[in-house]
Amino acid sequence: MAGLCAQRVVAITGAGRGLGRAHALAFAAEGARVVVNDLGVGLDGTGAVTGPAQQVAEEIRARGGEAVAHGGDIATPEGAASLVATALDSFGRLDTLVNNAGFLRDRMLVNLGEDDWDAVVRVHLKGHFLTLRHAAAHWRAEAKAGRTPHARIVNTSSGAGLLGSVGQGNYAAAKAGIIGLTLVAAAELARYGVQVNALAPAARTRMTEHAFAETMAAPAAGEFDAMAPENVSPLVVWLGSAGSAGVTGRVFEAEAGRITVMEGWHPGPSDDTGARRTPAEAGATARRLLAAARSPQPVYGS
Template identity: 50%
Template sequence: MGICDNRTIIVTGSGSGLGREYALLLAGEGANVIVNDIRPEAAASVVKEIEAAGGKALANSDDITSMDGAQRIVDGAVARFGDVQGVVNNAGIVRDRMFASLSEQDWDDVIRVHLKGHFCLASILVRRWRDQVKNGQKVDARIVNTSSGAGLQGSVGQSNYAAAKGGIASLTLVQAAELGRYGITANALAPAARTGMTEKVFADVMKKPDGEAFDHFHPGNVAPLVVWLCSPLSAGVTGKVFEVEGGKLSIGDGWRTGKVRDKKARWQPAELTEVVESLIAEAPKPQKVYGT
């Protein structure tokens, strides 16, 4: 028996890296897994691994950045397994440039894959789950999004990626606030792991250790939280952004209103220097932007 028995979960970008680890462990915990990846051979390879271990999975290479593609993914899952109980929005790309050198295409590609890719599948599924509730069916559904430390505190050379990941964190908060009435939870991850997107930039920091030492940046270290979030055990948890690295787990503490100065009247521009300086002095020191 596993904690995700008989639950069908879609995992995007699951042909390698983090997504592959999520798919394998979800299947190991009893889930039917839709292995979505734009590389058909990669998706098929993961499905083969799952089936060899006795699990159930379906390979899919439809486009997550279009509503038509998202609908085909959901339709395929329903046709094979009867229903869908969750989605792990994991697929992503990077187009790293300093902001002054960033092209319009660099911006559009990253925003499309991350932000629109998170929207399309969730939109199709939420409408399906809402209709089920309206028809008297009990829903216990999960949206697991992927933010990043870059989205939570910024990252030099990744303004497009950081903007997309910050947007995903905010999207998660709104989804959680709006969708709880339908039995849907929404949470996000900010994982730190060795993947195709990080191995070049952080090759030395994230390299596999020698011998039997704990592999701190192995992507499999993130998978247990994803499986738990997709399971019935997490029904009471929503609207959180989890930071995961190695054996470390924390919940991000987002933007909050800081100290307030209230003049009870309109400020004059020249008097704001002293006010702003005092507010900055009293505020908690922010985490540094990555790369500074």
């Protein structure tokens, strides 16, 4: 099958539903061979069935593509290692990793239990780290053997990680951490032919459908469905292709027909006296600098 990703092998976590499923189908439509990972858990991360991953893999094969299902827990070293091994055993190579798996356990901070904190940070942040580490180890070995890859990693952050989100302290912290991980990985892995970028998508999935149901009516027949997850996938496919050469360490937002390059932290107004200030002087300087700085974007839900 010809296309932008012809002959590339792509592993996608959390690809049984929502955004991950849309990414898997979009990569396959561009010629990629796809490893469809999904643990098959509920919205809160409980339970596990192999059905969703198998169904997406079968859907890709029914359309003439190549795909295999992987039901391992990518937030464990064994599951992350087996994801890479499945790509190598099934297709002989791995070119792109898309980290997408996640779930929610929303609570206000005063009601947020330690278990709910640990579970969300584990699947989002640790799940990104472990798959990234195992894929990177493979690509480093390839590069050292003289077979430098054109490898790609696309991580999934969130507007909650960029701006915060009321009732989602665990999720927002994990998604902000993913951005930091992306920047470090891009810097460290460039020498091995690996590009690493992150995406903050907005789409209607199991994790967001309640919020969008309250704020946006369903489109009429024939109208553009602005919140369809399929709107996000074209950018993910491009970032995961060889055509994105030279693009690394960047964070994008994607929603409906809009793509935004996020500019991250940049130094703003500054003042240097060359000497130590008193607390009162530091406060006066801080207020003067704040008055000259851009106001931050509001936290979601505030």
